[in-house]
Each structure stands twice: as structure tokens, then as C-alpha cells.
Amino acid sequence: MDCNTSRRGFLSQTLTGISAAWISANWPAMLSAATHAREASQSASPAKFEFFSPEQAVEVEAISARIIPTTDTPGAREAGVVFFIDRALVTFAKDNQKMYTEGLPAVQARVRELFPGTDKFSAATAEQQEQVLESLDEQSSGGARRPFRPLVGAQSFFEAVRVDTVMGFLIDPASDKKGNRDGVGWKVIGRENEHMFQPPFGYYDKDYPGWQPIPATADKAKT
Amino acid sequence: MTLDLPKYKTTDEVDFVVIGSGAAGGIVAKELSTNGFRVVVLEQGPYLTEKDFVHDEIKVLNQDLLTNHPSLQPNTFRKTPNDKAKQQRAIAYGRLVGGTSTHFTANFWRFHEIDFHERSKVGAVAGSTLSDWPITYADLEPYYTKVEWEIGVSGQAYASPFDPPRSKPYPMPPLPTKSSGVIFERAARKLGWNPFPAPMAILSQPRPGRSACINCGFCLAFACEVGAKSSSLATAIRMAEKTGRCEIRPNSYVHRIELDANGRATGAVYFDEKRNVQRQKAKAVVVCANGAETPRLLLLSANKQFPNGLANSSGYVGKNLMFNSGALSVGVFEHPLNDYKGFAVSRILHDFYELDPDKVGFHGGGGLDARFDTTPINFALGMLPAGTPRWGKGFKDVLSHNFTRTVEILCHGTSLPVENNSFSLDPELKDAWGLPALRMTYKDHPDDVKLSNWLNARAAELLDAAGAQKSWSFPAGEQEFSVHLLGTCRMGNDPKTSVINPDHQTHDVKNLFLCDGSSLVTSGRGQPTMTIEALAFRASDRITALAMRGDLNV
Numbered sequence: 001m002d003c004n005t006s007r008r009g010f011l012s013q014t015l016t017g018i019s020a021a022w023i024s025a026n027w028p029a030m031l032s033a034a035t036h037a038r039e040a041s042q043s044a045s046p047a048k049f050e051f052f053s054p055e056q057a058v059e060v061e062a063i064s065a066r067i068i069p070t071t072d073t074p075g076a077r078e079a080g081v082v083f084f085i086d087r088a089l090v091t092f093a094k095d096n097q098k099m100y101t102e103g104l105p106a107v108q109a110r111v112r113e114l115f116p117g118t119d120k121f122s123a124a125t126a127e128q129q130e131q132v133l134e135s136l137d138e139q140s141s142g143g144a145r146r147p148f149r150p151l152v153g154a155q156s157f158f159e160a161v162r163v164d165t166v167m168g169f170l171i172d173p174a175s176d177k178k179g180n181r182d183g184v185g186w187k188v189i190g191r192e193n194e195h196m197f198q199p200p201f202g203y204y205d206k207d208y209p210g211w212q213p214i215p216a217t218a219d220k221a222k223t
Numbered sequence: 224m225t226l227d228l229p230k231y232k233t234t235d236e237v238d239f240v241v242i243g244s245g246a247a248g249g250i251v252a253k254e255l256s257t258n259g260f261r262v263v264v265l266e267q268g269p270y271l272t273e274k275d276f277v278h279d280e281i282k283v284l285n286q287d288l289l290t291n292h293p294s295l296q297p298n299t300f301r302k303t304p305n306d307k308a309k310q311q312r313a314i315a316y317g318r319l320v321g322g323t324s325t326h327f328t329a330n331f332w333r334f335h336e337i338d339f340h341e342r343s344k345v346g347a348v349a350g351s352t353l354s355d356w357p358i359t360y361a362d363l364e365p366y367y368t369k370v371e372w373e374i375g376v377s378g379q380a381y382a383s384p385f386d387p388p389r390s391k392p393y394p395m396p397p398l399p400t401k402s403s404g405v406i407f408e409r410a411a412r413k414l415g416w417n418p419f420p421a422p423m424a425i426l427s428q429p430r431p432g433r434s435a436c437i438n439c440g441f442c443l444a445f446a447c448e449v450g451a452k453s454s455s456l457a458t459a460i461r462m463a464e465k466t467g468r469c470e471i472r473p474n475s476y477v478h479r480i481e482l483d484a485n486g487r488a489t490g491a492v493y494f495d496e497k498r499n500v501q502r503q504k505a506k507a508v509v510v511c512a513n514g515a516e517t518p519r520l521l522l523l524s525a526n527k528q529f530p531n532g533l534a535n536s537s538g539y540v541g542k543n544l545m546f547n548s549g550a551l552s553v554g555v556f557e558h559p560l561n562d563y564k565g566f567a568v569s570r571i572l573h574d575f576y577e578l579d580p581d582k583v584g585f586h587g588g589g590g591l592d593a594r595f596d597t598t599p600i601n602f603a604l605g606m607l608p609a610g611t612p613r614w615g616k617g618f619k620d621v622l623s624h625n626f627t628r629t630v631e632i633l634c635h636g637t638s639l640p641v642e643n644n645s646f647s648l649d650p651e652l653k654d655a656w657g658l659p660a661l662r663m664t665y666k667d668h669p670d671d672v673k674l675s676n677w678l679n680a681r682a683a684e685l686l687d688a689a690g691a692q693k694s695w696s697f698p699a700g701e702q703e704f705s706v707h708l709l710g711t712c713r714m715g716n717d718p719k720t721s722v723i724n725p726d727h728q729t730h731d732v733k734n735l736f737l738c739d740g741s742s743l744v745t746s747g748r749g750q751p752t753m754t755i756e757a758l759a760f761r762a763s764d765r766i767t768a769l770a771m772r773g774d775l776n777v
Contacts, residue, residue, distance in 0.1 A: 067614040073623070092286055130615065137613065162614055163604065167281060170599035172441075175279035188619070189626035191563055191599060196437035201565060202402035202627070203558035211379060211400065211408070211420050 051089040051097065057082050059104055062122035064165040066129045074184040076165050084168030084179030085161075096160055103157025110135060133158065229261075229470050233503045237261040238770075238777040240491050240505035242477045242520065245322020246752050247739040247759040248511030249455025250374075253462045254763030255509075256469035260770070260777060263470050263503055264463070265493055267516075268318035270473035272456075276446040280600045283445055289326050291318045296654045298661040300703055304643055306664075310652060313663040315706050316513050320473055321456025323513065323706065323752075325446040328567050328596060329424040329453065330750040331376045333367045333757070335387045336360040337577050337588075338747045348586050351639040351668055352543055356744045357716045357725045358761075360387055366757035366764075371422075374756060375430060375453040378422030385417070385573040395428045397421070397569070398436060402560035403630040404569030407593030410689035411572050421568045421592060424453035424753070433457055438565040443596040475501070478658050480508055480524045480533055480735065488735045494656055506777045507734040509727075509766065511759070514544070514708030514740035518646045519661050521712070534729035534737075539722050540712055541646040544663070545638035545746035546705035548589070548671040550698075552632045552682035553606065554691030559627035562595030568633075569593065575678060576748055585670035589636025589678050589748045591685065595629065602626055608695055632685055634678035634699075635749025639668040640710050667701045675699030707751055712741035726769060727762040734775050738762040 049057050064076035064085070076082075089097050110132050111121050118124050121132060136158040168179035170186065173193060180186060183193035200206040231237050238260035241252045248264060256262045271289075282288045291314070299308035317323035337344065339356040347353070364387075370376065372394045380392035397420035400408075404421075411418040425442075429435045433450035442452070450457040463469040474496035481502075483489050490504040510517050518541035524533035532540045571592040578588045597606050603622050606629060612618045644666065648659035679696045686694040715721025718730035723742060729735045738759050740751055747754060770777045 068619050069616055071616055071619065073619075075619070092281060133614065165614075166603045167600050170603055171280060172278040175277065175282065177279065177281060186599065189599060189603075189623050190559060190561070191440075191626065196439055197564040198438065199399040199401075199565075201399075201438070202561035204402035204405040204556070204560060205400050208400055208405045211382070211397070213382065214384070214412075214417055 049083075049086045051086050051100075052082070056100075056104055057086065058122045059107070059120060060085055060100070060161070062129065063107070063133070063161050064168070066126070066133055067162050067165040068169050069126075073188045076169055078181070079169045079179060079185045080181035081165050081168035081179060083181075084171065084177055085164045087178045088164060088168075093164070096164075099157050099160050103160070106157065107132065107136070227467060228464055229467060231261065231263050231470050231503075233501050236490070236504040236506060237263050238505065239263075239507050239509055239766075240265060240503050241509045241511060242491055243322060243511035243513065243516070243739065244320045244460060244471060245317060245455055245511065245513060245739070246324040246755045247762075248509075249321065249324070249459035249463070250756055250759035251509050251511055251738060251763050251766075252469050252471075253459040253466075254760060255766065256463045256466040258763070258767045259468070260767075261468050262463070263472055263505065264460075265475040265477050265491055265503065266320050266322075266471065266473045267476040268320065268322075268473060270320045270471065271446070273448050273450060276448045278439070278441040278445065280598050284598075284601070287318075289317055289319055289444075289446055290315045294655075296660070297652060298663060299649045299652055300663045300665070302664070302666045302701070304664055308649060308662045308664070311703070313665070313704050314515050314661070314708060315704075316515065316708065319446075319456075320460060320471055321446075321454045324454040325452070325456050326444050327424075327452075327454075327752055328443045328594075328750075330568055330571070330592070331370075331378070331422045331424040331753040332571070332573075332750060333387055333389075334360065334363075334747040334754045335385070335573075335576055338745050339363075341745060345580060345586060348639060348668075348670070350641060351586075352642050353586075353639055354713075354715065354720070354744055357714055363754070363757050363761060364388070364390060366760040367753065369760045370753060370756045374424065374458045375426050375433070376422055376424050376753075377427040379420040382419035383417060383573055385576050393422065395426065398423055398425060398427045398566055399438070399569070401562055401565055401569040401593075401595070403562045403593040403595055406556065406560070406630060406689045407570040407591075407632070407685065410685045411570075413688045414684065416572050416574045418570045418572045421571045422753075423566060423568065425566050426451045426453065432461070436566055440563045440565060441598060442566045444598075472503075476656060477512070477520060478523055478656070480510075480520065482526060482528065482533075482732065486528060486732060488732055498656065507736065507766070507770075507775045509736040509738060509762075511737075511739045514711045515646050515661055515663075517737055517739055517741045518711040519648065522648050523658060529731065534722060534731040534735055536731050537719055537722060539720065542642050542644075543640040543710040543713055544644040544646060544665060545640055545707070545709040545743070546665070546667075546702055547638050547707045547709070547746050547749040547751070548587070548636040548667065548675045548699065548702070549749065550634040550675040550679035550682070550696070552634075552679055552686055552694060552696040553608075554630050554632070554686040554689065554694040555608070555625050556628050556630065556690070557692055560595070560630060561627050562630060563599075563626070567594040567596040573748075575681065578674075578677075583677060585673040585677070586639060587637030587670060587674045587748075589634055589674060591678065591682055592633050592635070594631050594633055596631065597629075599626070602629070608693060630691075632682035634675060634682055636671070636674045636678055637748055638671050638709070638746040640713075640745070641666070641668050646711055665703065672699055672701060707740065707746070707749075709740045709743045709746050709751055712737050713744050714742050715744065726765040727758070728765075728769070736762065736766055
């Protein structure tokens with residue numbers, strides 16, 4: 001199913017696409033999906049900033065747009081990551097407020113240090129912005145650690161913005177977190193924005209003939 | 224339909240108070256209430272239902288919507304009894320009605336015969352308290368079947384040549400095969416191994432009031448919005464409530480079990496939602512609070528008769544903690560698998576369940592499964608290959624390419640029991656209610672780490688045979704965190720080396736029963752919930768028999 005399909009159109013799309021038997025078997029699920037769709041439509045309108053000043057918002061958006069840039073596909077800017085971070089800072093990530101208010105001037109100081117005459121991160125060129133962030137990134141390459149859960153409390157401002165940008169880009173767009181606007185983050189990574197799926201799921205199970213018993217156990221194999 | 228749910232007074236001496244409503248507690252409550260007893264279930268977490276379950280990774284994972292919250296119930300960790308424990312999150316368990324079964328992966332294979340008598344078969348293992356169970360696989364077999372049929376497990380009987388005998392096939396066919404499963408199956412067969420459809424406690428066909436799996440993709444660590452995951456919440460708890468004899472009382476944090484002058488438990492003392500202390504009277508007590516909280520409750524209930532903890536004359540309460548060893552390899556394939564769709568696991572193999580210690584140089588065994596259980600944010604922050612840029616176009620390119628093309632091969636294996644590995648009460652740290660926090664002491668037996676890395680080498684071979692474009696393994700080290708909490712009040716015939724007898728009755732207090740992960744004598748090879756649930760069905764039968772005989776005055 002095309003991931004452009006709006007969640008509002010979800011039920012009608014589904015109803016034309018699959019068998020009635022499957023629908024009745026999954027009816028409770030569809031009611032649940034409808035609830036989600038309703039919630040999503042309620043949370044769709046972008047709001048004013050609750051924490052950032054307009055100037056701060058411009059800076060944070062510019063930083064997030066270097067972390068996940070707009071290329072031939074949408075980036076942090078299109079996903080509304082700055083709105084996600086703004087909301088986070090007055091809700092679940094209140095503890096990070098200070099890190100942001102103190103971190104932004106520090107970034108601007110670094111901009112002035114590297115590029116005298118430029119006062120703001122957002123005023124620097126893309127190449128300059130990358131150099132500023134390089135200078136702030138304590139880890140040059142990713143560690144191969146598998147987290148059970150991502151940590152909100154990051155070790156530095158840059159790390160906080162990096163993690164928050166990723167979260168704001170990929171959070172469930174139906175949540176109340178104001179990130180991943182219109183599901184563009186999921187679209188970029190190839191995740192269809194739907195609440196249910198049917199097999200075949202991918203390339204390798206498309207033509208899979210079904211499980212066949214291994215000859216030695218074939219005589220016993222029946223469900 | 225609205226059920227007429229009973230409300231018991233705390234002064235009303237019910238037949239049983241069950242502490243905990245998870246995998247074991249839900250089933251015990253259902254069985255005892257079905258058998259005619261009056262039951263109160265005290266659950267420390269809230270009573271959430273399907274409408275509360277969301278795909279919001281921050282709410283569920285970071286904010287612990289479903290799990291114990293480290294700021295309310297912190298714990299400490301140390302590797303050995305000689306170390307000073309530091310505050311560090313070491314456990315995650317479901318803290319809501321339905322417990323951890325609401326958010327588990329739902330791998331539901333049975334333990335094999337070897338798991339019950341490994342000590343006799345392989346002999347003593349240096350540095351381990353490895354013991355035989357006082358019951359056998361055959362004793363538990365009817366109850367495994369009961370779990371499959373009553374709770375709902377999808378699977379293909381007789382598909383693995385290593386499976387133990389069974390009295391009945393599965394009640395429903397396996398879930399669909401994911402691309403990761405197809406890749407895994409083809410590569411494993413190329414290597415001469417025996418992959419088979421994963422038995423999963425997730426419905427492949429609808430049941431009354433429950434949908435079949437809709438493959439939403441937010442499964443491990445998330446609770447099911449449609450009742451397809453066979454949690455206690457979606458199954459046993461509802462059956463218990465339907466009897467009209469069982470009250471589920473959420474937000475009830477039990478912190479003490481008291482005895483009368485005759486040494487019999489009188490019920491449970493708990494904090495209600497407003498943190499007022501309440502005492503629920505009961506003729507008998509069944510603790511199903513999980514492998515961490517059950518021993519903690521006994522230790523918190525120390526009294527004059529049991530200064531080292533209730534029912535702890537053996538000194539074994541909290542000891543012999545086992546996690547299951549584990550390791551992970553990851554592969555990236557040419558074409559999209561879209562494995563984010565659906566439940567986590569569709570193929571597993573158990574060719575390495577019983578390894579020969581003389582050949583491999585360590586004890587234990589395990590298996591491999593093919594899965595994708597990583598939700599988008601976790602994936603972006605933790606599942607890209609080493610060396611991937613952490614931000615910028617390079618990061619975005621790899622993330623965009625890999626998310627639909629990644630498969631995980633998870634190795635799961637034995638944890639040998641080690642006496643020092645334990646839960647105890649931290650001497651300093653308190654939880655938000657002022658109770659001593661849990662202190663975990665844990666250092667994997669060296670064989671467990673060897674086993675994990677041996678299995679991980681097989682996972683790497685499999686990814687090579689599968690033609691992965693890129694693959695890597697996370698080396699297994701000593702674990703410091705777990706969701707499997709096993710062995711801490713082990714079952715046995717000898718009161719000196721075990722806490723409960725084969726009826727799940729504590730050796731020391733005749734109307735006090737324990738049933739959950741703490742009852743396990745060995746860890747199996749991973750995925751313990753199926754066995755915990757089979758034990759819960761069996762324990763309920765045993766407790767009912769004792770009650771009918773008049774032993775419990777119920």
C-alpha cells in the first residue's frame with residue numbers, strides 16, 4: 001500500500017483491498033486502527049512554540065537539518081523535528097531545558113570562533129555548519145552497541161540534539177509528540193505508515209512456497 | 224457485556240491472595256477461581272487495556288509506560304559480593320495487569336527433557352549449583368499442552384527433530400513466514416541444520432474477543448492493541464474475571480507477608496494507590512511477583528521466626544539468579560525484507576540445544592532465531608554497522624538503505640546457576656515507598672559467555688551462507704541487565720537447597736506458595752515464559768488438590 005495514503009483514507013483503502021473474511025477476523029484491530037487514525041488527525045496541526053523563542057527555533061531547526069539533511073528525500077526540517085523538540089522540552093524532556101538554553105549560545109560561540117563575522121549557526125553555509133558540528137561531535141564514528149532503550153539524557157548538547165532529532169524524525173506520527181510530520185521520516189526509511197500489514201511482507205517471502213518438512217521428520221509432520 | 228466483578232473487602236478472608244498478575248499470576252488466578260475459590264489478585268501496576276497501548280517509542284520505552292520505572296523503583300548492581308553495588312538499571316519487567324507477558328516477544332517453545340535432568344546427565348559443573356528438577360518433562364507435558372490450547376500458541380508440531388514429545392499438536396498454524404525467516408531457513412538448510420517455524424504465543428487465527436495478529440510491527444516491548452499477543456491480560460485475567468470469583472486489584476504494591484502465631488501466612492500487606500497501607504486477609508498466599516520481586520518480598524517479610532527472610536531457612540531465597548545467555552549477529556541484504564512488518568520471529572533452530580561439553584569445552588546449549596525486533600528510533604540509534612556516520616547525509620543514506628534490509632540472528636542459551644548470582648536488599652538505596660531497593664549481584668558463569676560466542680559464530684556462518692551483503696556480530700560479554708529473572712526461589716525436594724517443593728509450597732510456610740520465574744531450577748535455553756506458564760497451570764492443580772484435601776483450610 002502506498003505510504004502516501006492518508007490515515008484518514010486507511011479504512012476505505014483497506015476495505016477495497018482485502019477479503020471480507022479477513023476483515024471480520026480482524027475487526028477489533030480495525031476499530032483500534034480507526035481510533036488511531038482519529039487521534040492522528042487531531043494532532044496534525046503544527047502549533048506555536050511552547051519553549052523556544054523564534055530565534056532559538058531557527059537555530060535548532062538549522063542544527064537538526066544538518067543532522068538529518070534534506071536531500072532528494074525529506075529531512076528533519078520537513079518532519080517538523082524542531083516542533084518535536086520544543087514539545088519534548090516542556091513535557092517528557094524538561095530536564096534538558098538547561099542543556100538547550102546553555103548549549104545554543106555555546107554553538108554560536110563556536111560559529112564565531114571558526115567563522116568570524118558569522119553570528120548564528122543558521123546564518124552559516126551548509127559546509128560551515130558541518131564543520132561546526134564536526135567540532136562538537138565527540139565520537140567520530142558510531143559505536144556498535146545495541147540499546148534496549150535510547151537514553152533521553154545525552155552527554156552533551158550536540159549529542160542531545162542528535163538523539164532528539166532522530167527521535168523527532170522517526171517517532172510514531174500518530175503520537176502526541178509532534179514529530180515525524182505526515183510520516184515523512186518513516187517514508188524516508190521505507191516504513192509504510194500503516195497500522196496493519198499482510199504477507200507477503202518483503203522480497204524474500206514473496207515467492208516462498210511454505211514450510212516443507214525435512215525428509216527425516218516428514219512422516220511425523222502434520223499440524 | 225459488562226461483567227459483575229466481585230469486590231472483596233480487605234477484612235474479608237478470601238481463599239487465596241495472588242500477588243502479581245503476569246504470566247504465572249494470571250493463570251493461577253484463572254485456575255483457582257475457575258475451581259471455585261475466592262481470589263484477590265494484587266498487582267502493583269495499573270490496569271491498562273488495549274486502548275492504552277500505543278506505538279509511541281518514547282512513551283513505551285523511555286518513559287516506561289509498561290515497565291518498572293527506575294526513578295520510582297531503582298536498583299543497584301554489582302558483579303560479585305565483594306563489590307560495592309552501584310545504582311544502575313539491571314532489570315525491566317512489566318508493571319501492569321498482565322505483567323511482562325503483555326510486552327514479551329512471545330517465543331513459546333517448551334523446555335526439552337534435558338533441561339530437567341541435566342545435572343544427572345552431565346555431572347557436576349565447577350562453579351555452578353546446577354541441579355536436577357524434582358519434576359520431569361513428562362510431568363509438565365500436559366500443562367505445556369494446556370498453555371498452547373487455552374492461552375493460544377501458534378506453531379507447527381513435529382517440525383523440529385529435536386522437539387520433546389507432545390500429546391497434541393498446536394491449536395493453530397504458525398504465523399506467516401517473514402523474509403528473515405525465509406533467509407534463515409534457506410541458509411540453515413544449506414548448512415545441514417534444521418530450522419522450523421517458531422512457536423509463538425501470538426494468534427494466527429482469531430479467537431473469541433481476540434483478533435489474529437495484524438502484523439502491526441510494534442511487538443517486542445510493546446503491548447498488543449488487538450489482543451493477538453497471548454498475554455495474561457488478553458487471556459487468563461479475563462477468564463478469571465468471568466468466573467465472578469476473582470477480583471483484580473491494580474495499583475496494589477505488596478511489601479509484606481505476615482504470619483500468625485501458628486506460622487501460617489495471614490494475607491498480604493500492601494500500599495494502595497494513595498500509598499495507604501492495606502491488609503488483605505486470605506487463607507493462603509500465592510506469590511507470582513517475578514524472579515526479582517518474589518524474593519524481594521520474602522526478604523522484606525523477615526520476622527522473628529525467619530530473620531533472614533520469610534521461607535528462607537535454606538538461605539536460597541534470591542540465590543542462583545539466571546538470565547539466559549545471549550548474543551546477536553546482524554546482516555544486511557540486497558533486497559528489502561520489510562521485516563518491520565509483523566511479530567518478531569518466524570524461524571528458529573535447536574540443533575545446538577545439547578552440545579557435548581567434551582567437544583566444545585563448555586556446558587549448556589542453545590538455539591538461533593531470525594528476527595527483526597527493532598523499532599525505528601532504536602534502529603537508527605543502535606543498529607547501524609560500526610563506522611556509519613552518526614549524522615548528516617552519510618547517516619541518512621545508510622539508515623534509509625538498511626532499515627528494510629536488516630535481519631537479526633539472536634542466539635539464546637543456557638545460564639548456569641551460580642549461588643552468588645542473586646537478588647538481595649540494598650542496604651542503603653530505597654524506593655519511592657521507602658522500601659529497600661533490589662540489589663542485583665551477577666557475573667555470568669564463564670561457560671555462558673563461551674557458549675554465547677560459540678553460538679554467535681554459528682549465527683555469523685548462517686549470515687554468510689545466506690549471502691548477506693554485510694554482517695557483523697556483537698561480541699558477548701558478561702551481562703549486567705536482564706528481562707529473564709529466573710531461579711531465585713528454586714524448586715526442590717531438599718529443604719536445605721531449595722525454597723519450594725514440587726507443589727510450589729514453600730518448605731517453611733505451609734499456606735505460602737511461589738510460582739513464577741523464581742521457581743525454575745535451570746534456565747532452559749532461553750525463552751522461559753512458556754515453562755513459567757506450564758508451571759502455573761501445574762501449580763494450580765497441586766494447590767487445588769491440597770485445598771481439597773483440607774490442608775489449606777480453604
